[in-house]
Amino acid sequence: MKKERIKSIIESTLFIKGSPVSIIQLAKNIKVNKQEIEKIVADIVEDYAQNKRGLTIIEKDAKIQMVTNPDNADYIEKMIKKDLQNSLSKTALEALAIVAYRGPISRPEIDAIRGVNSSFILRNLLMQGLIIKKTKSTNQRSYFYEISFEFLKKIGINNIKELPDYEKLSTDERVESIINIHSEK
Numbered sequence: 332m333k334k335e336r337i338k339s340i341i342e343s344t345l346f347i348k349g350s351p352v353s354i355i356q357l358a359k360n361i362k363v364n365k366q367e368i369e370k371i372v373a374d375i376v377e378d379y380a381q382n383k384r385g386l387t388i389i390e391k392d393a394k395i396q397m398v399t400n401p402d403n404a405d406y407i408e409k410m411i412k413k414d415l416q417n418s419l420s421k422t423a424l425e426a427l428a429i430v431a432y433r434g435p436i437s438r439p440e441i442d443a444i445r446g447v448n449s450s451f452i453l454r455n456l457l458m459q460g461l462i463i464k465k466t467k468s469t470n471q472r473s474y475f476y477e478i479s480f481e482f483l484k485k486i487g488i489n490n491i492k493e494l495p496d497y498e499k500l501s502t503d504e505r506v507e508s509i510i511n512i513h514s515e516k
Contacts, residue, residue: 337361337371345388345397351480353394389480389489396480404487419459426452427482430462431491432500434477437467441476461485 340361345352354372358365372388372395379387379400387400399407419427426449429441441449453476456462460481467473478491491497 332361332363334371334374337363337367338375341368341371341375342397345395348396351391351394351396355393357395387489389483391480391483391490394480396484398480398484398489399487401487401489401493407487420452423452423455427456427461427478430456430476431478431482431494432497434462435465435475436477437473437475 341357344357344360354365354368358368361368372390376388378384383400383402385400385403386397388395389398422445425445426441429444430436433440433444438449438453441453453462453464457464460479462476462482463479464474464476467475483489483491488494494500
């Protein structure tokens with residue numbers, strides 16, 4: 332199959348799916364190897380960037396998703412800001428920020444940072460698709476939370492590390508001490 336045809340299929344799939352698609356799933360569906368899919372996705376991303384297109388592709392955990400170009404975030408933000416603000420309280424935004432900067436993070440760690448129980452807020456963020464809940468590999472009864480593709484899309488970034496002061500805030504020792512004090516109890 333020709334490269335342009337594969338590109339077309341990938342773009343159509345990502346557009347219609349509207350959610351993350353694994354590279355392996357694309358390779359199986361199109362019947363080409365994973366490495367070829369990865370190269371073609373890189374070509375699409377480069378093409379979008381060079382031509383300053385309104386769309387781009389983000390990648391997380393060997394999955395990709397088509398999203399709006401972060402350069403258009405100011406315009407997109409105006410359209411969706413009210414929706415997001417109306418649907419998220421200050422406490423939900425606080426919990427979301429903790430997950431974004433400190434994730435993957437457990438509920439007890441979130442509770443320790445916030446100083447209150449976060450179960451209800453986390454449930455609401457899960458229902459809105461802004462965070463995801465994963466089982467810890469070491470303990471199947473424990474969970475941790477991290478941001479979702481939907482979160483990246485809504486705030487218009489390609490990677491969590493693009494958040495303001497990410498490097499500093501994601502490793503802040505003061506937060507670590509709060510978490511450690513709580514886990515010792």
